[in-house]
Amino acid sequence: MHLFTSKFVERPEYVRELSGSVTTPAGFKAAGVAAGIKRSGSPDMGLLLSTAPCTSAAMYTTNAAAAAPVKVCTEELSRGALRGVVVNSGSANACTGAQGLADARAMVKLAASAVGADPAGMAVASTGVIGTPLPMDGIEAGIYAAAAALSENGGGDFAAAIRTTDSLDKVGAVEVELSTGTVSIGACAKGAGMIAPSMATMLAFITTDVLIRADLLQETLLLAAGQSFNAVSVDGDMSTNDSLFMLASGGSGLAVEPGSGDYDRFAAAVNAVCKGLALKMVADGEGATKTVGLDVTGAADSGEAVRVARAVASSVLVRTAFYGRDANWGRIMASAGAALSGEAELDADIFFEDICLAKAGAAGPGQPPADRLREVMEQQEIAVTLALHRGHAGHAMYFSDLTHDYVTLNADYTT
Template sequence: MTEAGAYRQIPGGVTAARGFSASGVPAGLKKDGKLDLALIYSEAPASAAGVYTTNLVKAAPLELTRRRVAAGTARAVIINAGNANACTGERGLTDAAAMARAAASSLGISEEEVLVASTGVIGVPLPVEKIAAAAPKAAASLSKENHTLASRAIMTTDLVPKEYAVQVHIKRSVVTIGGMAKGSGMIHPNMATMLCFITTDAAIGSEALQTALKKAVDRSFNMITVDGDTSTNDMVLALANGQAGNPEIKTDTEDYRLFYEGLLEVCTALAKMIARDGEGATRLIEVNVTGAPTKQDARLAARSVVGSNLFKAAVFGKDANWGRILCALGYSGATFDPTRADIFIGDVQVARNGGAVEFDEERATEMLNQDPVTVFVDLKSGAYSATAWGCDLTYDYVRINGSYRT
């Protein structure tokens, strides 16, 4: 366990919070009997919040879930991998609703209390009959211990499951916030090919939860990139069932600040796991920008550098080509004076005032061989800062995406 600020990391992922259980089972959507159906369940009705992809093309499960989250409460989430149920027309909406019905029937709850998510290949009808057949097994397998099985069941090209949880002391109560995520390719700011499910036993209303979630997503999942693509199914969902027994958290209070810090920690940890597990990636990249005239300028600058394919390829090759960093800053849309920018790769300064400076190439190569690779940029044009995360661009990225559908 680790401690930082007002929160403490604990094991348990999406089932760490009181009253939540999860499962992961094979439904036959993937080959070779792999896990491909996950279920998350709350013993009590929970406040619900969600943030969704900005892509104009939105998958059927996302459309259904967004409507149900707007009602304010939910009890369960059913998630399948292997098929995105996207660009499937009216049938897609019918199949998404059928997924929810199958889960609701197996759990003995109302269909309207079930949220739905899917990930996988686009444009292929969902074999919903397989999900309906597997839903009773998923419900029967629910437990506190099956959080990792659930996180594995939502993976597509991910190499590792992604889960994280923290505890926060609020008044005299201990509030737990946990979650799981998937994502490896088609990752870019403003939501990417990623799903994230966060659970908490905090007592907090849906409006306050929505406010906290959107702010946390902006600082975490919207600050990662792998390849510049944004998909059709992406969402972050949060459920809060109130079983911690704390006084209800209201916005603009100290309780809210403490809760938000814990939520941001969970979102940031999961976001960095996604970036580190980028398709074909060998190293995480972290870009820290300081000295920007506005917060937005700092965000634009950091995201531009971490998203530069040229710089990502240079990291893979351990080439301290700082010109690619300055170039990415220049087209980022951020306002700054290029003749004042300083750039560091790890502890090696590679540019000063927007120009060349002598540096130790061997030491810079060592810094580029670290994981994570850290880049520091001081624009010396203001007081704002931001951090973004990504990964290197490798030969394996092309190999994976050259045959993704087949």
């Protein structure tokens, strides 16, 4: 799948897209198998492994009901030195109490034993139905089957194994041209529902063969996530299981150092890959037909810009209007105003693409061109600008429309 199909993602000129996945960078193997967790018999157990010790970075949900695997990762594993990740789909292992924690720890130990790694360097992730205990007999057999199937060509199987309600695999790879040669970045993610900052309801895995310090890798990932996974919304619900992992094998032999031009290129490439994945999640949102790119400008400070953007992006009224192809700018103004309750009167401008629909808090001058507006509302991707005129800060958010199919899918799906 191509990472740069959205008009909201720019591919730097020194980045070349490859046909690949998390196993494209040197030093990685992956696998995906069916362990019997899903009643459908679909793949539901994945394993991603660096063939040698590597540096790592990670981010996790801030949900107060964080799942057992998130707790194990944040409280018990090595920071900056992960070797791999074992992941299951079909059961979130969330809200499962002491047994859930024991099961997550068991997954770590089983995976480490199966691949000959230190358990402190093996992360665990789960996604699926909340409140359901893991079938550990199937899990154990699945982990050993995945370990036996590990391959440099296993990225596609791994992607299939982590899916839940996703209709598309979200995978990709790029090559980044540095002054000393080229390095690769591979990526894979899942997420189509329960997506809202921070991060989004998602699991994401990024690999690279660059040589980089763990602290710098963590900084790189934090910055990229702020403009991607923390800037998307499908339904405004934060998951119990969100996890984002990045592993750097150093397999290319090429290093990047802070403040260098090569690091800037690498960081920009990571940002582009993360944004591409995040927008794939929005486009694949449950029942979604449109992606809206909201650019809030002129906020008093960055906190205000984020608050307003998230309020608009999570508004049911705003999102249903886009599904109905209704250019109802008043709903955007109302959501922004609610986010700024108690502040000075809102005198914002609102543009849909190049059409000014509101000026200084009221309807824009003259009648908008009907044909052009109809054309805009039919687009699969719509750019919206909300200019607050309160300062110089801004924030971009990306969200999907809200459709009949979303309601149907979630009425029929046990969460």
